[in-house]
Amino acid sequence: MTKINVPVSTPDLSGNEEAYLVDALRSTWISSSGKYVDRFESEFAGLVGTRYASSAANGTVALHLALVALGVGRGDEVIIPAFTYVAVANAVIYTGARLVLVDVDPHTWCMDPTKIEASITSQTRGVIAVHNYGHPCDMDAINKIARSFKLWVMEDAAEAHFATYKGRTAGSLADIATFSFYGNKVITSGEGGALTYNDESLHHRIRMLRSQGMDRTRRYYYPIIGYNYRLTNIACALLCAQLERWKGMVARRNAIFKSYSSRLSPIPGIGLQPVAAWASPSPWLYCITVDESLFDVNRDTLAVRLHDHGIETRPFFVCIHQMPPYQQHGGAESFPVSEQLSRDGMNLPTFHGMTDDTVDQVCAIIEAIHLRGA
Numbered sequence: 001m002t003k004i005n006v007p008v009s010t011p012d013l014s015g016n017e018e019a020y021l022v023d024a025l026r027s028t029w030i031s032s033s034g035k036y037v038d039r040f041e042s043e044f045a046g047l048v049g050t051r052y053a054s055s056a057a058n059g060t061v062a063l064h065l066a067l068v069a070l071g072v073g074r075g076d077e078v079i080i081p082a083f084t085y086v087a088v089a090n091a092v093i094y095t096g097a098r099l100v101l102v103d104v105d106p107h108t109w110c111m112d113p114t115k116i117e118a119s120i121t122s123q124t125r126g127v128i129a130v131h132n133y134g135h136p137c138d139m140d141a142i143n144k145i146a147r148s149f150k151l152w153v154m155e156d157a158a159e160a161h162f163a164t165y166k167g168r169t170a171g172s173l174a175d176i177a178t179f180s181f182y183g184n185k186v187i188t189s190g191e192g193g194a195l196t197y198n199d200e201s202l203h204h205r206i207r208m209l210r211s212q213g214m215d216r217t218r219r220y221y222y223p224i225i226g227y228n229y230r231l232t233n234i235a236c237a238l239l240c241a242q243l244e245r246w247k248g249m250v251a252r253r254n255a256i257f258k259s260y261s262s263r264l265s266p267i268p269g270i271g272l273q274p275v276a277a278w279a280s281p282s283p284w285l286y287c288i289t290v291d292e293s294l295f296d297v298n299r300d301t302l303a304v305r306l307h308d309h310g311i312e313t314r315p316f317f318v319c320i321h322q323m324p325p326y327q328q329h330g331g332a333e334s335f336p337v338s339e340q341l342s343r344d345g346m347n348l349p350t351f352h353g354m355t356d357d358t359v360d361q362v363c364a365i366i367e368a369i370h371l372r373g374a
């Protein structure tokens, strides 16, 4: 059996990452102020196209910070997709608010805008539109419903760095957006996050809440209860180096996506990620779905076989309502699209340094598994 060792993801740190890291260390600015924090925040706001960007310790606390800054708390309801990463649900629960789930659209794998209205009650405060697997949500439709019910809209763009929706960049399409820079994300600092937005009063609240609630003009005076959700100058040094190369990294990942798609689309039972006409997704982790009746083995068996060949994969998200803390949120409703994706979907290795040969080998092994059958 051919055994090739391929991780599902690995960061590329081959630019100025080391130089900037050493520079940050030698400067002794290793906490959460310093030139790399300022540089990252202004460059990132510029790239996303918002007036402000604030760094945060990771993507999960960025979500929590955004919710608290918007005033979400006990008694409120927040609408999120049933199919997404668990951090979105957890962040809502941290605020004391109630979670309301809606199914995803089979054409985008993101929150289905036509399902939102029926989930709105007098307690609903807002909607978190998660750009699942790099594909932007249908933001015009979501913003329109939200506006008519006076709800805020938040984008979770953790998986959608530099994706565009009708030509506009993810992170600039709603009241506020959050990002993650975890090690497997397109741009990374190991751990890290950010919020992007245009509103000045929101900016002041975010800066206060991020630093224990400290007053803007009176140092060491804390008129509100805040958090320590800051990101370090060391992490921002890495992010500055990553941002210098974002175009090349996205281009390389797009090329990997293209080779995967052309090699895999002829294989019976392998489904590809749909792309809406108005979307230019971020090439995060390459996605496939496995239809057992045509492919001959199911998703889980394919994952085991690929693992035997040294190829690491990742199953799609388990639906929020399928996990113990959130089972009661499923209620009487069902989320058939979410459940099918969760059962049949998987991510294949995707990273900057992945060669065309390796993509070819992974695809050849998937094809061979199909031909050999169960």
Ligand SMILES: *Cc1c(COP(=O)(O)O)cnc(C)c1O
Residues within 6 Å of the ligand: 058, 059, 060, 061, 084, 085, 087, 088, 130, 156, 158, 159, 179, 180, 181, 182, 191, 192, 193
């Ligand atoms: C990665 C991710 C997060 C959480 O980010 P962390 O930096 O790991 O806390 C939140 N939402 C989505 C959709 C993600 O993929």
